[in-house]
Amino acid sequence: MRFFSSLARLAPDTSLQSQRAVQRNSRTVLLSTLLAIVTIGAFCGEARATVAMLQPARVAAANEPLQITLLYSADDARALTVTVPPTIRVTLTGAEESPQPLDLQREPGVPDTLHVRPGQFRKVRFSAPWPQSARGEVRIDPVGFDASPALVAINRGPQQDAIAQAERAESEASTPAQAAEAAAAVGGPTGDAMSPPGDSLSTTGRGVLAHVSYYEPMYIAFGHNGDTNARLQLSFKYRILMPDDLRSKAFLDNLYFAYTQTSIWDLSADSRPFRDTTYSPQLFYYVPDTGWHSPLFTRMGFAAGIAHESNGKAGSDSRSINMPFIRPTWEFGDLTGNHLTVSPKIYYYLGTSNNPDIADYRGYVDLLVKYGSPDGWQLATTLRKGTKHWYGSVDSQFTYPLAKLLGSKWGGYIWVGYFNGYGEDLLDYNNRQHWMARVGYSIAR
Incomplete structure (x- = not known):
């Protein structure tokens, strides 16, 4: 009995020693782990910059x-x-x-x-x-x-050395005067070597997309005024020849084919048909910067060519026009911030047998006026004035980057539009649309 009593008294001591041994071992493992972490961190810090x-x-x-x-x-x-x-x-x-x-x-x-x-x-x-x-x-x-x-x-191109040297000098210039002097050394700003910001469709330049860029705004928007409808537009342009010198102003080096499709979608009618769609292929010469300079404007672009518009219908609903046109574009102010753009498109009608009086309602000029910045809000308004009475139209589009509203992972713009007048689509070029407001989404403006 005394043996078992002694054993019973010794048992707790043995257990306590084991616990202390385990604690010592745990502390040793913990210290070793911390030392290893510090050593690894020091090693990584030494190897990383x-x-x-x-x-x-x-x-x-x-x-x-x-x-x-x-x-x-x-x-x-x-x-x-x-x-x-x-x-x-x-x-x-x-x-x-x-x-x-x-x-x-x-x-x-x-x-x-x-x-x-x-x-x-x-x-x-x-x-x-x-x-x-x-x-x-x-x-x-x-x-x-x-x-x-x-x-x-x-x-x-033949001036590649001078152009590259001027580009380096302009980027290293400490004053605007030095930058302008460097650009003038090769006959104009180096910035016209590439399309304006937001113009390029492909950021990788891979394959055929290197030639493709946005043309007119692309959006889908919905509105209601007596009935509910949507307006959507797709528009691209394709640079036919990619020149050796991207600053070239030669005709073939800046020849584009473009296609724009605009539809009015009637969401109130049975089966929700597209009320009318305008198909517009174009062939034109275009440079975003002509290199012409003036104290009155910052940059001048120019386009000229021929456009076709038709709604693809037959009989009395058929609409079709051909329009040779020229389009100068002037930009005023800081092109990286809020600035003004004025772009009149002047055209003439050829082959208007299905709608011979279209000039009465549409006129011969589309005047586009834009104000805003490349990375902020923008208001663009197109004005038309027919040759008779007060026929014409106002088409305004306000856009704002979704990234500024919802975070940088979002692309495109919130789109708000207003139309009042004649000719929102070809079918109703001679019917008055008193007004229509829509809200939607735009991927190009």
């Missing part, structure tokens, strides 16, 4: 190498040692080519490792010749490091 790719010049000469500059900087409060690779890889996507890899060599004289102190940064340049297949606007995507892609216009 913030890497950024600087934006290359917007316009590059084809006979000069592609040059990419990486910026290494410390991302914490202690000095870092970073390894610089001998080459980096990017993919080039443009013209009619699918994405192509390109390896760029590190500039001579740069060591394999860099020591970067807190708050310090180091620039390292990599370069490689442009491939022969790279033409027009080319997208550059980094491979193996996190950096935003860049869009560069490759110039293969």
